[in-house]
Every structure is written in structure tokens, then in C-alpha cells.
Amino acid sequence: MTSEVLEIAGKSLILQRPGIAASTLRAWDAADELLLDEALKRITAEQRVLVIDDTFGALTIGLGEFAPVSIADSASLALSLKANAARNKALQTPPEPHSWLNPPDGPFDLVVMRIPRHAEYLAWLLRWVNAQLSENGCVLAGGMIKHLPERSVDVFSAAVVTESVLPARKKARVVVCRQGKATLEGWPATWKGYEQEGLPARVEAMPAVFSRERLDIGTRELLPLVKPAVKTLNSGARVLDLACGNGVLGLTALACRDDIALTFSDVSSQAVASVEHNLKHCGYLERAQLLHSDGVPKESGKYQLIILNPPFHEGGVVGDHIALRLFKEAAEHLAADGRVLMVGNRHLGYHRTLKRYFRSVQQRAASPRFVVFEAAL
Template sequence: MTSALLEFDSGELTLFRPGAVGDSLRAWDAADELLLGEAQLRLGRASGRVLVVDDHFGALTLGLADYAPRSVADSAVLAVALKANAALNPDIPEPAPPLTWLTPPDGPFDLVVMRIPRQAEYLGWLLRWVNGVLADEGCLLAGGMIKHLPDRSVGVFAGAVTTETVLPARKKARVVVCRRGEAQLADWPGTWKGYSVPGVPAPVKALPAVFARDRLDIGTRELLPLIAPAVAQVPGGTRVLDLACGNGILGLLALAERDDIEVDFSDVSSQSVASVRRNLAQCRWEHRATTVHSDGIDGGAGQYQLILLNPPFHEGGVVGDHIALRLFQEAARHLAPQGRVLIVGNRHLGYHRTLQRFFARISQQAASPRFVIFEASL
């Protein structure tokens, strides 16, 4: 495990980033440094309630540990990173486990410290949610790296909260200081968006943090014709896994093909899990499915006859195959002896080579100019 030292005005933290190789990826950036500095200036000796929203790897939650912050995040990575990084810093108060959008915290909070997401619609959702938990005189500090701020972010802030000031940029990072606005989630039409797919009895909808929630992802589109023949070959009573499920479209189509199988849905995003639960309920398939909020496959999941996977190739601002490699390894570990994994990926990522590290047999099932679909088995 490689760790590095984050130094800020009132102390220092030893932090590591799960999944990082060598020293290539740090567990914090300049936006975390700016947010910590501004938060501590405003808190001083105050005793108000503090909330951290979408901390990445624990830098904000641990940096503000003296104020006993609550933390809520979409990603399951935070829980793993926070526990590990708290152990590396035993001299600071141990933080409470982070909450997710499946069980969000109740307000009011006097200070909310938030990482600005890359998606404009998720930012709009977050700001409206914050309005519902921010105290009357409370303050929101929202920060991010300038190159990762979503398009139209100025308009998104203006439409939801009252911007008090935009702090000077530092190390290519920006912090916005806001007060509570009038916009609320209850009357916002952007919470749920989706589309219809033949074979699924209800529109497939998702919350704003979910990838490709309002359109069928083109990689997923390439995989759809192979779902039915793959599901047709599994024994009755089979458990199928939709890994990195997003809105759950692959697993939903599997359920539509057979009424004698069950599907597990797993995703690192709690908004994805909430979206799948909504879609299962709309299709009346809750009794045939399990949803898991996890960074990969839960260790006690057992084995699967069929795993469906459209792996993400970006994590925050980092693009690459590091997430896919870990998911391939976990899929191999949880694949039944006669089981198969169906995988779609961008052609340039070269999955035909990386899959050989974990699977004995790999065959190309389909291809387009941009995407390739592989079947892998042990």
C-alpha cells in the first residue's frame, strides 16, 4: 500500500488511494486543500454541525475530524478508503462510517463541505438536496478542480443556491461559497430521467449520478442482442450478476428473458442502486433480484453462471483500465466452473489482452468500429 502526506494549515494526514498503482494517483488534490483551509477558517471554535458531501478518499472527513463531521457520498469507495486512512492516522478522532444516498443524513447542518461533481445534473440535484438540510444561516463550500467542473456550472449554481463569493483559484482548483437557495428537489423535474427498451415492461429510469441515464449507452447497445442467447443457456434457478450495473438495463433484460432465474445487481454508486430498486419495483421483479452497493463484487456473493459487465473506464478525472482489471479479477473469482462472463469494452482498451490474465478461454462475440464484445470463461 502506497501512501503520501497531505499537509494543510492545521495539521497533516497520511492518506492512500485504493486501487492506485505506485505513486501515480494521490488520495487528494488541490480542491481538497482549498476546502479544508476555508472550512477551518470558518469553523474556528464553532460547535455547529458539519456535513461532508462526496468526499473522494477521506481527506475532507479526516481533515475536519475535530469537528465530528457526518459524511455522505454516492461512491462505496469512500467507506473502504475512510476506514483504511483512519487507521493510518490514529491520533485524530475516528470518524463515523459514511452514509450514502440510500440512507442520507438529516439536517440541519451549519456548514456543508462538498466536492463538485463532473455531471451538471448531479450538481443540480446535490445543490437542491443541500438546500433541504442547510441551516438558515448555514454555509456551503463547494470545490473542485477547474478542468473537471461541469459545463454550465455557473448557471447550475445560480439556479439552485445563492452564491456569496467565488474564491480566487489556486493550484487550478476553485471553491464557491454559497448560502441556501429556494430550489428544492420536490419540484425539480431533473431527478428522474430514462428511456424505454423493448422487453422491459416499464421505462428504465435513473437518478442524476448514474451514467447514461437518459439514453442507452452505445456500448451497452452492442451487448443487448447477446443477452437473450446467453440467458437461454443457463440452468433453471441460475443466479446472474449485473456487475457495475448502472441503471440495471442488462440485468432487467435478463429477468425479462427467463422467469426461473434471479439477478444480483451491484454498483459502486448508491444512486445506481436506488435507481435499480425503483426499476425493479416498476417491473414488479423485486422478489427475483438483490441489489448491492459495493465497489465490485461483495466477498460473500458466491458463484455465478453468468456475469454481465460493461466496465467503467474512468474514475473522477482519471481514465484507464485500472477499474476494469480489478472487476475482471473479481469476476473470475466468483464465476462458476462452467460459467461465462459477457464483457463489452472500447476497442482501444485492448481487453482481449488483459482478460488473458484471469480467464483461460476468451472469444470475440461481436464487434463494431468502436466496441468489442468478449465472452470469457475459466
């Protein structure tokens, strides 16, 4: 059993990861430990503290006595914070974290952030932070060395003033920064996208969104099956684009029919913001619902069609645990006469796991790397 106790500054914090992987993977890593150690050396009671992209609550709860404001792209942080705060009853329960759909206002004196795996998201974050940092504010940016993006040194130097790079510890690194002059105003990389046949506008996305500059190869396999599936639906049918990313699958469904109700759901707030952006540009905004959610909310009701290209990694962890949870939730929210269209990497063997939740599982398309399935109850 993996340890659930994080020892930091004389405190013992009980932290768990939610979901299937909870018993085998810790809810923090060495980068969290290094960030907490350095933050606690520098922080003072009167400072305003911001935590960015905390994973499972270690940073926010570890700095809880200083009442940090927390913002994360992922909707899963809110669930993790609530659960882990309940495990540490002596500590104050942190407030609901912000997302990029409702970012907090600065200024902040200390920013503690996880370095993302993608260079453009890091560049975006640092430019956003520059506008929120107090004049003498400090940024502590940390991550596991193997997960740092390529060109990260160049990204930091272009956006902020790097004061020091702390010695590595347990394969983790922390960079100490001061406010730079670069901001998001006029920065051309906030939105990138591509033209997609059949849609009236470019499909664009923000930096945290997967495959924002081109149609990813899994979606390319699934997309040709969306139009035929949508055309068979009754008027007023409800369709869910689950783990929607930039929303290209759901947008394609809306382009086919103007009498269906489309819901887009994604764990990433930048993905949800990107879908809203694309809906506006396509003229479909009034015909859709947007959910920033880690999966399908229980109150969502039933859908006649669910479209799914599930992620197969969570941070540095690769596996099928996310897909399994999404399959289960899709089955729970599928109408009796509904169906799920999904694509997955061939090596993950989804044809077996889908049968845990669906009576009918049929292969509809395949390539050397991906397989498309249709599932029904």
C-alpha cells in the first residue's frame, strides 16, 4: 500500500488520489514537497498566496494556514480538495478552487505553481501570472524533471525574470522567478486551430487543450461515424460529447442537425472555454450546454448518443483507469435505446472493458493504432 501521509513542516497530512488508482499511487510527488518546503521558508502571514494547478490538493492544503487562493485547469481538483480536506479535520477547509472560466483577481505576493508538461501552456501561465503578481512578488514553479516541457528554459526566460534554479531533489526541480514584462495582451499563441470540413469556422483551442493545432488521429477515425449516427436520431434527441477537447465531434453533430440538444463536457476548463469560443464562431452557442466536469454529473439525465475519445493519461500516469470510469458513467447516462460511439488506442483492449458495462459492443472502424466501437445497453 502506498503511503497516504505527507510529512511537511512538522505536520502530517493525509492525502489520497481519487478513483481507481488511489491505492497504488500517491496524491503528491517530490515536486510538491520541494515547492512546499520553499514556500514555507518564504511566506509571511500578510502575503496573498496563489496556487496554480495543484494536482490533488497537496499544495493548497499544505499551505492552508495562509489561506491560499487556488486555480486549476482541471475540475478534478475541487473533488480532491473536498475529500482530502475532510481527511484532515484539524485543518481549515479550503474554498472552492477557481478555474480558467472564473480566474481570480490579483495582485498576489507569492505564486506556487506546478510546471505543466506542455511548453505553450507554461508560456501562457507565466504571462498570465505577470499581470497578477505584486511588484515584489515571487513565483515558485516546480515539477518532476522528466515531465518538464522541452525548451522550458527558453519559455521562462521569454516571460519572467529567473532569480534562481534550486538544486534538484528526488528528481524534482523548482525555479524561483520574479515578474517579467510579457503579458497575454497581443500574444499570438493563446488561440491556435485548424479548418475542419463541414464547419463554418475554424476549430480553435487554448494552450492546455490536447491536439489544438490539428485533428488528432483518434478523432479522425471516429469523426466519419458521427454524421450517420446523428442523422438517425429523433428530433429533440440529447447528445453528449464527453471528454470533448476542442469540441470538434460535437460541433460536427450540430452542423448535421439543428433539432438536437448537444452537451459538451470536459475536465479541462480551457477545453470548455475553447468549445464556447468555437460555438460562438460557428453560430451554435444557443443550441449547446457546457459542463466543466470530471466525467458526467449525476444530475445530467439520459442521452440518446454519447461520443467519446477518452484520455489515456493523467499527468505522468498512463493507463485505462480514466476510460473505465467514463465507460461506467456513460452506461449510467445512456438511454435504453441509445448508443455510445468511442475510439481508443488498440493496445488498451477496450473491446474487453466495454463489455463490463454494455451488452452490445461492435467494432465499427479500425486502423493500425486505433479502434472505433459502438456500444449499447
